[in-house]
Amino acid sequence: MTNIAFIGLGIMGLPMAKNLVNAGFDVTGFNRSPEAIEKLVAAGGKGATSIADAVKDADVIVTMVPDSPDVAGVVQGPDGVFANAKAGALWIDNSSIRPDVAKELAEEAVAAGFGAVDAPVSGGEQGAIDGVLSIMTGGSPEDFAKAEPVLNAVGKTIVHVGPAGAGQTVKAANQLIVAVNIQALSEAILFLETYGVDTDAALKVLGGGLAGSKVLDQKGQKILDRDFTPGFRLALHNKDLGIVTAAARQAGISVPLGSAVAQLVTSLVARGDGGLDHSGLFKLTAELSGRD
Known part of the structure; x- marks a missing residue:
């Protein structure tokens, strides 16, 4: 069973995390508001007390937060993903951010020993609930292949559109x-x-x-x-x-x-x-x- 850390349980993130649980993944969620974590736990997932706690045993880390600074804040720094996830983990960013920032963060992730794909989604809240999102993915072909099983649990149309930043x-x-x-x-x-x-x-x-x-x-x-x-x-x-x-x-x-x-x-x-x-x-x- 693949261990997934899901960071950002908002309007889109929470139903996506629930769909991953329903697909049989072991999902640990973290969110700034604890109510969302409680909803994930009620759906069969697990809750974390911090980003570091969420990612420590994760094979895959998914981020779904509002903007470029939010993504950087989640992955960088001593309390972030890159400093606390295990080597070889795959980072999937489902947020919608600036392409240049996505490229820079992906390069930082690879340099730190992680796989990385930018995989923003389209389809709105209902698409997230129904698991039929359209997902445009940037990154290496190898990392895309690793990400596909996870993305298939939350989306219907998953396409590799080019290198890092292309998805954005x-x-x-x-x-x-x-x-x-x-x-x-x-x-x-x-x-x-x-x-x-x-x-x-x-x-x-x-x-x-x-x-x-x-x-x-x-x-x-x-x-x-x-x-x-x-x-x-x-x-x-x-x-x-x-x-x-x-x-x-x-x-x-x-x-x-x-x-x-x-x-x-x-x-x-x-x-x-x-x-x-x-x-x-x-x-x-x-x-x-x-x-x-």
């Missing part, structure tokens, strides 16, 4: 596509409602044509119901779009639609709506037309 680059592209789609869907629903169309029927027929998408399937009803309970928070999408726009600027390319949506998301976060689901983009779209 593809995830940034994913977040660009999702944000622009949510904005387009928000504008379309506002348009339909303004003309008094049966919106349920409209989304059904739109979903069956070229306009259909997973964004429409997963976010359309939430927007119609004005239910912005977070599956993926606007604050996190704001962070991801910051990665996109910064990386695009560094590469010397233009992302006009992405940049425009990034500003809308930033505006919502700045006014205090960062805790809403990213489908909350509809709120600002409606307000710009004097509607709710």
Whole structure:
């Protein structure tokens, strides 16, 4: 039985850790809030009192935390993963962070005697619960092969997309596509409602044509119901779009639609709506037309 340390039991991390337990892995979890650890223990996992405690016997260490500084804080330093995990362990980072940081940390991990893959995920909370996440993975072919059995327990589409940092680059592209789609869907629903169309029927027929998408399937009803309970928070999408726009600027390319949506998301976060689901983009779209 493979021993897995899972660090970061949030909206995505907790159901992923539970799926690893259900797949037969021996999972020890650590999280800043003990309530999440208790939920993992109730599901058949184990709890740790610190990062060092979680990783000491682990064959695989999985991190799922919000941002680049959080990942660095978990793996670096005397209390971090690199200083306390056993030699030869494999580190899988499922967080969504800057590609350059992912590459730097992977190089540090390899130098310390660990395997490393960056494996950000897409599919939202429901995808994590159902174990059908899409996982874009960067790292060596050898480390990817070692990571695959673990990733197969939490995802459905697992693809090796290149060397260290490549997974994060593809995830940034994913977040660009999702944000622009949510904005387009928000504008379309506002348009339909303004003309008094049966919106349920409209989304059904739109979903069956070229306009259909997973964004429409997963976010359309939430927007119609004005239910912005977070599956993926606007604050996190704001962070991801910051990665996109910064990386695009560094590469010397233009992302006009992405940049425009990034500003809308930033505006919502700045006014205090960062805790809403990213489908909350509809709120600002409606307000710009004097509607709710």
